[in-house]
Amino acid sequence: MPRIEIEVKNVGSKTTWKEQYDCTGDPDTWAINLINEFNATLQSNEQPRELVGVKVLGDAPENVGKHEWRKENLITLVKGSMSYDKMRCEKCGITGKRFGLGGVKRDPKYKAEKYNQCNG
Ligand SMILES: [Zn+2]
Known part of the structure; x- marks a missing residue:
């Protein structure tokens, strides 16, 4: 922003x-x-x-240093009993998922500590 x-x-x-x-x-x-x-x-x-x-x-x-998440899917996705949104950071491009109204959980390939901060 x-x-x-x-x-x-x-x-x-x-x-x-x-x-x-x-x-x-x-x-x-x-x-x-x-x-x-x-x-x-x-x-x-x-x-x-x-x-x-x-x-x-x-x-x-x-x-500064925060990911700027944007929803990628138009409608909320459902997997089993969970619904989630696919998210992508506009600044650095890493991806994650947001379950319900909680925060965004980074995808496994981006779970390393260096992705805590946005380096976009
Ligand atoms: Zn980012």
């Missing part, structure tokens, strides 16, 4: 300011969606905003 800094301004104004967020997916798309959503849900005391720039600052400090 990269941390990004976006530069925004009110439409029609020249003054810009910066805000930081943890975004998911593509930073540009995420920031554009954020502004679109803001503009679509304006309160009476708010003015529409315009995105000026997006800067990726890197991983949020709390996420």
Whole structure:
């Protein structure tokens, strides 16, 4: 989950300011969606905003060295009485399984200690 800094301004104004967020997916798309959503849900005391720039600052400090798991299967898989999701780390590519709502268990070939940390 990269941390990004976006530069925004009110439409029609020249003054810009910066805000930081943890975004998911593509930073540009995420920031554009954020502004679109803001503009679509304006309160009476708010003015529409315009995105000026997006800067990726890197991983949020709390996420450094952590795997970023993404579900690979579209529907939950069932094996006997267990249901699980196949997971893959977006940063380093190792795989694992998530049973129920618990944490992700790395697949046996990635159980070595060096995989505790994400080196993606
Ligand atoms: Zn990883």
